[in-house]
Amino acid sequence: MKLLKLVPDxxxxxxxxxxxxxxxxxxxxxxxxxxxxxxxxxxxxVDFVGGLMIEAKFQQPPHLExxxxxxxxxxxxxxxxxxxxxxxxxxxxxPLPEQGGAGAANAIVEKARKAMTAEFPGVTFSRYDTVSGxxxxxxxxxxxxxxxxxxxxxxxxxxxxxxxxFGISTFVAIMHDVLMTLGFFAITQLEFDLNIVAAVLTIVxxxxxxxxxxxxxxxxxxxxxxxxxxxxxxxxSVNETLPRTVMTSVTVLLALGALLLLGGHVLRGFTAAxxxxxxxxxxxxxxxxxxxxxxxxxxxxxxEKRASKPNIAAQAERMGPRDDGARP
Amino acid sequence: xxxxxxxxVAGILLPLLIGIFCAVPSFLPDSxxxxxxxxxxxRVNLGLDLSGGSHLLLEASTQDVAKQRLANMExxxxxxxxxxxxxxxxxxxxxxxxxxxxxxxxxxxxxxxVERIRxxxxxxxxxxxxxxNVEVVNSSxxxxxxxxxxxxxxxxxxxxVATEVIRKRIDEMGTREPTIQQQGGNRIxxxxxxxxxxxxxxxxxxxxxxxxxxxxxxxxxxxxxxxxRAPVGSEVLPYPGNPAGPPVIAVYRQVMVSGExxxxxxxGYDQRGNTPIVNIRFNGAGxxxxxxxxxxxxxxxxxxxxDGKVLSAPNINEPIxxxxxxxxxxxxxxxANQLAIxxxxxxxxxxxxVVEERTVGPQLGADSIKAGLTASIIAVVAVAAFxxxxxxxxxxxxxxAVAINVLVILGVMGILGATLxxxxxxxxxxxxxxxxDANVLIYxxxxxxxxxxxxVVQSIEHGYKEASRTIFEANVxxxxxGGIMLAxxxxxxxxxxxxxxxxxxxxxxxxxxxxxxxxxxxxxxKRPTEIHI
Numbered sequence: 001m002k003l004l005k006l007v008p009d010x011x012x013x014x015x016x017x018x019x020x021x022x023x024x025x026x027x028x029x030x031x032x033x034x035x036x037x038x039x040x041x042x043x044x045x046v047d048f049v050g051g052l053m054i055e056a057k058f059q060q061p062p063h064l065e066x067x068x069x070x071x072x073x074x075x076x077x078x079x080x081x082x083x084x085x086x087x088x089x090x091x092x093x094x095p096l097p098e099q100g101g102a103g104a105a106n107a108i109v110e111k112a113r114k115a116m117t118a119e120f121p122g123v124t125f126s127r128y129d130t131v132s133g134x135x136x137x138x139x140x141x142x143x144x145x146x147x148x149x150x151x152x153x154x155x156x157x158x159x160x161x162x163x164x165x166f167g168i169s170t171f172v173a174i175m176h177d178v179l180m181t182l183g184f185f186a187i188t189q190l191e192f193d194l195n196i197v198a199a200v201l202t203i204v205x206x207x208x209x210x211x212x213x214x215x216x217x218x219x220x221x222x223x224x225x226x227x228x229x230x231x232x233x234x235x236x237s238v239n240e241t242l243p244r245t246v247m248t249s250v251t252v253l254l255a256l257g258a259l260l261l262l263g264g265h266v267l268r269g270f271t272a273a274x275x276x277x278x279x280x281x282x283x284x285x286x287x288x289x290x291x292x293x294x295x296x297x298x299x300x301x302x303x304e305k306r307a308s309k310p311n312i313a314a315q316a317e318r319m320g321p322r323d324d325g326a327r328p
Numbered sequence: 329x330x331x332x333x334x335x336x337v338a339g340i341l342l343p344l345l346i347g348i349f350c351a352v353p354s355f356l357p358d359s360x361x362x363x364x365x366x367x368x369x370x371r372v373n374l375g376l377d378l379s380g381g382s383h384l385l386l387e388a389s390t391q392d393v394a395k396q397r398l399a400n401m402e403x404x405x406x407x408x409x410x411x412x413x414x415x416x417x418x419x420x421x422x423x424x425x426x427x428x429x430x431x432x433x434x435x436x437x438x439x440x441x442v443e444r445i446r447x448x449x450x451x452x453x454x455x456x457x458x459x460x461n462v463e464v465v466n467s468s469x470x471x472x473x474x475x476x477x478x479x480x481x482x483x484x485x486x487x488x489v490a491t492e493v494i495r496k497r498i499d500e501m502g503t504r505e506p507t508i509q510q511q512g513g514n515r516i517x518x519x520x521x522x523x524x525x526x527x528x529x530x531x532x533x534x535x536x537x538x539x540x541x542x543x544x545x546x547x548x549x550x551x552x553x554x555x556x557r558a559p560v561g562s563e564v565l566p567y568p569g570n571p572a573g574p575p576v577i578a579v580y581r582q583v584m585v586s587g588e589x590x591x592x593x594x595x596g597y598d599q600r601g602n603t604p605i606v607n608i609r610f611n612g613a614g615x616x617x618x619x620x621x622x623x624x625x626x627x628x629x630x631x632x633x634x635d636g637k638v639l640s641a642p643n644i645n646e647p648i649x650x651x652x653x654x655x656x657x658x659x660x661x662x663x664a665n666q667l668a669i670x671x672x673x674x675x676x677x678x679x680x681x682v683v684e685e686r687t688v689g690p691q692l693g694a695d696s697i698k699a700g701l702t703a704s705i706i707a708v709v710a711v712a713a714f715x716x717x718x719x720x721x722x723x724x725x726x727x728x729a730v731a732i733n734v735l736v737i738l739g740v741m742g743i744l745g746a747t748l749x750x751x752x753x754x755x756x757x758x759x760x761x762x763x764x765d766a767n768v769l770i771y772x773x774x775x776x777x778x779x780x781x782x783x784v785v786q787s788i789e790h791g792y793k794e795a796s797r798t799i800f801e802a803n804v805x806x807x808x809x810g811g812i813m814l815a816x817x818x819x820x821x822x823x824x825x826x827x828x829x830x831x832x833x834x835x836x837x838x839x840x841x842x843x844x845x846x847x848x849x850x851x852x853x854k855r856p857t858e859i860h861i
Binding site: 003004005006009010055057105106109110124125126127128129130131132134135142143145146149150153154157158161194195197198201202204205206208209212213216217220240241243244247248250251252253254255256257258259261262263264266267270271274 | 377385387527530531682683684685686687688689691692695696699700702703704706707710711714715717718719720750751753754757758760761762764765768769772775776779794797798801802803804805806808809810812813815816817821824825828860861
């Protein structure tokens with residue numbers, strides 16, 4: 001049987017040569033993403049802005065205008081409607097009353113249920129969330145804190161494990177991934193809720209995984225070919241790990257694709273964010289973090305200087321076996 | 329590298345078998361698992377988004393606790409200074425800005441007053457830390473300020489009691505496996521799976537259920553009462569169902585009997601048999617007090633007060649002896665039943681408000697499970713097929729490892745009693761995608777080593793060795809992200825992080841160690857001189 005090879009043997013793409021173009025493109029996209037996030041804003045779910053969210057499932061696909069009419073007649077403030085892939089399911093969002101707590105929220109749900117049932121017999125509320133302003137504020141804080149801690153924590157790890165340049169390049173690349181994801185949500189106006197924070201953290205985790213593999217190979221090659229030019233060395237490392245990069249992206253995208261198509265509407269935003277993150281993360285591994293190492297002036301000499309420091313024993317266990325010259 | 333002594337094989341297979349074994353109960357119906365011994369009931373719990381149900385986050389106002397404590401202190405001070413032979417006259421009592429202050433009428437008695445108050449302000453703890461600070465200002469005014477430690481202690485014990493009361497109330501509702509946990513300083517999380525009517529639950533938790541019986545002040549001027557003014561010694565309370573006009577009523581401040589003296593409460597019907605009421609029974613002391621008061625006040629009305637609102641104000645037609653009574657007041661069967669439950673489980677020491685609620689209907693939950701399951705199966709099949717066409721025999725080893733990994737994750741979750749949520753299913757699917765990453769790394773490395781001209785065994789050995797280091801480092805960073813999610817995330821984020829972290833740990837084992845053993849079996853049996861990878 002002939003085995004599938006997505007990346008042919010001895011592929012040698014000059015990634016580093018293209019880095020200025022790539023940087024320009026990256027910068028442009030990042031500016032776009034940040035701009036979109038600021039000017040368009042994120043479509044925050046009730047998790048983050050507080051309020052009441054009702055998901056109503058109708059017997060027949062309803063006329064949205066009719067549903068909107070019912071919501072407006074409730075007289076509890078500005079409501080908004082959103083539809084998922086399923087035409088029978090409509091998400092209704094309402095503001096929470098300032099006063100009254102649980103009782104008031106209950107009353108609104110009951111009122112809405114009555115009004116909806118009168119207009120659309122057989123409608124059911126398949127779920128509803130109410131989040132008070134106080135809790136939603138804490139959820140935002142925790143979400144932002146979690147993402148920041150993850151990014152910084154991972155950058156520190158790669159700084160200690162490798163050279164400082166790796167720490168910075170990883171940090172920049174991951175920030176890039178996070179900003180891109182935010183921009184995606186700003187542009188598509190998909191709802192940004194707690195699940196998406198989990199998705200962002202996962203993207204951070206996956207992206208770092210990807211970068212570690214390449215960084216690890218760069219370090220290995222730096223020890224192997226001490227005289228090699230840094231640009232050539234990074235090209236070599238990225239190309240050597242390219243089959244793995246592509247394979248893994250494909251397997252993960254296959255798995256997520258199944259989830260996107262079949263996993264139900266509740267997870268759709270989550271999965272979409274993750275698929276985008278995989279693509280962006282793979283791109284930033286090759287173009288942002290690896291190429292940035294050159295700009296930051298990483299050189300094999302630098303690593304040698306470090307290795308000659310007194311803590312040489314600590315370095316030794318990471319050296320791996322010497323190449324025994326099997327390479328032709 | 330490719331030699332596995334017998335103990336090593338046992339070390340690989342034993343944990344995997346235990347993991348798989350523990351995953352089995354999750355696939356069996358309740359009726360079967362129920363017969364298992366306790367330690368074998370290692371099942372994955374379904375989160376509310378999958379089973380349907382309600383998640384409520386209740387918050388107690390710490391200010392309420394502090395206020396109530398101050399009110400109690402005021403009462404204690406009054407009683408203490410009025411007691412005994414040497415009464416100390418005080419005035420200008422006010423509790424503002426969270427502290428209590430009053431003036432001692434005769435300045436020469438200030439020191440004596442402080443002496444008598446001090447024992448009241450001592451904390452109960454062994455450290456003897458004060459709950460309140462007592463100070464004399466302007467030579468005749470005494471202020472009593474609660475200390476932070478005192479407030480913290482009071483909030484803590486109030487929360488403990490509140491959690492217990494809530495547990496009792498929910499148990500009385502007959503719901504299945506509720507989770508009730510204190511969270512942070514002043515919050516309680518309540519999760520009730522499969523609940524059909526969350527409104528009833530919230531109504532039940534929303535009542536403090538402080539029950540009091542007080543005599544109605546019939547001498548009060550109705551016009552003044554309507555304006556909220558009551559004679560000295562009386563107070564005006566809301567009375568929504570008042571048949572005689574305005575929704576307020578004046579009652580004497582003194583409590584005749586309170587809900588603390590109850591031993592039982594049941595929903596019932598009145599003599600005519602059609603109006604729902606609540607039958608209550610007092611303990612010995614409460615029964616005597618109730619009998620005494622009702623004997624002395626025949627033909628006068630008394631008020632039944634719940635959470636500061638008058639439910640009804642019936643006339644005492646005859647002395648109520650024997651220790652039982654009934655509460656009437658515009659009940660439906662449901663609300664009477666709720667009140668009975670609330671009274672049986674005791675009053676909440678502090679009022680709770682719902683600050684977050686998530687309710688998922690059972691239908692959506694079932695749909696989500698079905699969708700998640702289908703997506704997982706398709707994901708496994710797609711990834712497995714892709715691995716097979718890319719790596720042939722080695723791809724199948726990886727696939728076997730992934731299949732075992734899925735079972736082991738379920739088993740570990742069962743052992744930990746972890747909860748599977750919808751994002752958790754997404755975590756599963758992602759784990760399936762990333763678990764093969766370790767194998768991809770290894771196999772690509774073996775391909776590389778072959779291209780460099782190493783022989784089969786050397787390539788395999790090198791491939792595993794070199795890739796293992798990378799895999800380890802990549803997974804540590806991945807675990808950092810997962811750990812942060814677990815620590816800081818709430819709800820869905822946590823559910824996702826649990827699966828991710830367990831998956832990281834188990835996949836390193838199955839994808840690296842387990843497949844290495846499989847490969848070594850094959851290499852030793854066949855002694856291949858060429859590999860197809």
